[in-house]
Amino acid sequence: MFIGINDGSQKVIGCGSGLDAEGLLGAVIELCNRSEAIHTPGCSKKNASWSPECKLIQVIAQESSEADGYVVVIKIPAFCCAVFEQDPNSWHIEKSTVCRLGATVWMEKIQPSDPDDLCERFQNVLSLQDAPPQCKPVYSIDKLTRLQEKLFPVPENNIEVVPDAFKNNPLTDAILTANSAEGPGICICSKSWAVDIDLSKNDAVFFCEALIISTGSYPTLWCVVDTARPDLWEYATNTAFHLKQKLVNLGGYTGKLCVIPQLVERQNMTVMDHHLQYPNSYRLDQEKDVTALLRSLVIVLMSFTSPLSDEIGCEFLNLLTEEQFRILQTYDGIKNLFVHGVPGSGKTLIAMALIRRIKNSSNCEDKHILYLCENVGLREFMRKQNLCQCETRVKFLAECTDFSAVKHIIVDEAQNFRVEKGESNWYEKALKLRGADGMFWIFLDYHQKCHDFPDGLPPISTQSKVVLLKVVRNSAKVLNVIQFQMQKATEGPQSEVTQHLAAMNTQMELSHSFQGSCINREAAPGKEMDCVLQILEHLFSQGHTARDIAVLFSTQEQLTAEEFKLKATYPILFSSVEEDNPGNMVLDTIRRFTGLERNIVILVNPSVHPFLKRVEPNFLISAYSRARVRLYVVKPR
Numbered sequence: 001m002f003i004g005i006n007d008g009s010q011k012v013i014g015c016g017s018g019l020d021a022e023g024l025l026g027a028v029i030e031l032c033n034r035s036e037a038i039h040t041p042g043c044s045k046k047n048a049s050w051s052p053e054c055k056l057i058q059v060i061a062q063e064s065s066e067a068d069g070y071v072v073v074i075k076i077p078a079f080c081c082a083v084f085e086q087d088p089n090s091w092h093i094e095k096s097t098v099c100r101l102g103a104t105v106w107m108e109k110i111q112p113s114d115p116d117d118l119c120e121r122f123q124n125v126l127s128l129q130d131a132p133p134q135c136k137p138v139y140s141i142d143k144l145t146r147l148q149e150k151l152f153p154v155p156e157n158n159i160e161v162v163p164d165a166f167k168n169n170p171l172t173d174a175i176l177t178a179n180s181a182e183g184p185g186i187c188i189c190s191k192s193w194a195v196d197i198d199l200s201k202n203d204a205v206f207f208c209e210a211l212i213i214s215t216g217s218y219p220t221l222w223c224v225v226d227t228a229r230p231d232l233w234e235y236a237t238n239t240a241f242h243l244k245q246k247l248v249n250l251g252g253y254t255g256k257l258c259v260i261p262q263l264v265e266r267q268n269m270t271v272m273d274h275h276l277q278y279p280n281s282y283r284l285d286q287e288k289d290v291t292a293l294l295r296s297l298v299i300v301l302m303s304f305t306s307p308l309s310d311e312i313g314c315e316f317l318n319l320l321t322e323e324q325f326r327i328l329q330t331y332d333g334i335k336n337l338f339v340h341g342v343p344g345s346g347k348t349l350i351a352m353a354l355i356r357r358i359k360n361s362s363n364c365e366d367k368h369i370l371y372l373c374e375n376v377g378l379r380e381f382m383r384k385q386n387l388c389q390c391e392t393r394v395k396f397l398a399e400c401t402d403f404s405a406v407k408h409i410i411v412d413e414a415q416n417f418r419v420e421k422g423e424s425n426w427y428e429k430a431l432k433l434r435g436a437d438g439m440f441w442i443f444l445d446y447h448q449k450c451h452d453f454p455d456g457l458p459p460i461s462t463q464s465k466v467v468l469l470k471v472v473r474n475s476a477k478v479l480n481v482i483q484f485q486m487q488k489a490t491e492g493p494q495s496e497v498t499q500h501l502a503a504m505n506t507q508m509e510l511s512h513s514f515q516g517s518c519i520n521r522e523a524a525p526g527k528e529m530d531c532v533l534q535i536l537e538h539l540f541s542q543g544h545t546a547r548d549i550a551v552l553f554s555t556q557e558q559l560t561a562e563e564f565k566l567k568a569t570y571p572i573l574f575s576s577v578e579e580d581n582p583g584n585m586v587l588d589t590i591r592r593f594t595g596l597e598r599n600i601v602i603l604v605n606p607s608v609h610p611f612l613k614r615v616e617p618n619f620l621i622s623a624y625s626r627a628r629v630r631l632y633v634v635k636p637r
Helices: 021-033 103-110 116-121 144-151 170-179 230-249 287-302 322-330 347-362 376-383 393-397 426-433 476-489 496-507 528-541 556-569 610-624
Strands: 036-038 053-060 067-075 082-084 091-094 097-100 123-126 138-140 159-162 185-190 205-214 220-225 260-265 270-272 336-341 369-373 389-392 408-411 440-444 465-468 517-523 549-553 585-589 598-604 627-636
Touching (some): 021 053, 021 067, 036 103, 082 103, 144 322, 170 185, 170 205, 170 220, 170 260, 185 287, 205 230, 220 230, 230 287, 322 347, 322 465, 336 347, 347 376, 347 408, 347 440, 369 376, 369 393, 393 426, 408 426, 476 517, 517 528, 528 549, 528 556, 528 598, 549 556, 556 585, 598 610
Parallel strands (some): 220 260, 336 440, 336 465, 369 408, 408 440, 517 627, 598 627
Antiparallel strands (some): 053 067, 091 097, 123 138, 205 220
């Protein structure tokens, strides 16, 4: 810390003019000695001490040879735990007396710990006890080491270039030559690193931006431009700063870290040096430093804000799977794409991530992107994400709605869209509405098509498609009953759709080992609601809350007939999907809850009308897959 240098102009101005040097230094040392270093209970360096070093540098005015104040220099050493100037302003009651907490006691009480239930279900890839102060715990369905080695491998002697599309490119080769890093390390190319870390893209950056991480070098972000300009330096510096910030505060990197921005003019590959100076201690000396930084980078690039965040107190529940991440990266910028996913594979999650990428890469406003779905509940859920325009198919086809500003269209749960008598085809209208350079991505799962009407989609053989096969949302026991119905959905007359589904069935896999439960309950005819009340009583006694649970019926008539008994017992706990109160228990129909989920789902006599018997397995797949953890199915004997 330097005191006596102007922050803005960086000119030496001095401080303490006229004061005695010895007295000033003594006062600074006394202030520094007030601090107290406190180790956390589990610290392995409890004998480590902490004390800053202080010195004065005389400032000589240009017009005279006499001292005109001083620059106070304080060297602040790294410390494993925390340093306090005084006891925290925090209090507790001890023997009926309000007492101030000492720093040591306060540290013991606020020592972070990871939630035990999540540690059992998922890989705890970033623990609170090993992370910088602002980090949240991060949970994954996969080991972080394996993800890093697959996505960002570090060869033994040279620099690996990823992804493959950027290998053997003259610009990439020129960047590697200019960087002069010999490895081991990696050059990670991207159309826009700004977009990758949720910032806006700069269209003046040509071809790519490359992040090079290797031993013996500073991490460096290279941006290829036509001409180096002040605004591009500002963009590169801002992107590098935010990347560094996220690697620490989100990715949990604990070493000394810098990210050096560099501009390269593409015509003659001239490197415009930024002249940023960092000590040699900021270089990545060993391969283990490189891999540690890359693991933090995996967390930064693959983490997503979970809809469960508020429920469990963690900002991040999960990381994207490798499959989900590669779809977003590989098909970035593809205009037309059909994303087929098995139940629970995270289609809506990818749709949300895609919308964020479109907004940042195209500098779009909310009105420029349209999210379409079939049911009101999913529309209301997406509206709360504040990402874009969100409408149902019915509202999209209404003549009174203006969509003239729309450039990109994302369709979710498209298997349940339909072309009803007298209506125009929603798919054809969407194609005409989308901008010339816009994206039109459709997420669907024919396993969950619950009607026999035309869906308006082109034949599956003509679709440009990609498939999601890893189940991330449902527990193992819930998936078992889903898979049984998936097998039934492919029986009977064969078509290109049933053949497509059969192929997906043989390749799908569960991405975690959490078991959960699936419980069937039988009740005397007309007494199903008594059974539901017993289940709810049991769940509440176990500590579950209303926000964990959804009670779903097959039809609106069943719901209307039975809801009075539930509301009379629990008068304030229920809301419909349209009301979308996350603190209440959902009470609605299975069809209206399509695309949504709860930890615990209670299905009351799930069945279809006789004339839709052929799609009953599809209906049950959609119903069962609404449960993340625990599924109850209540039927009459």
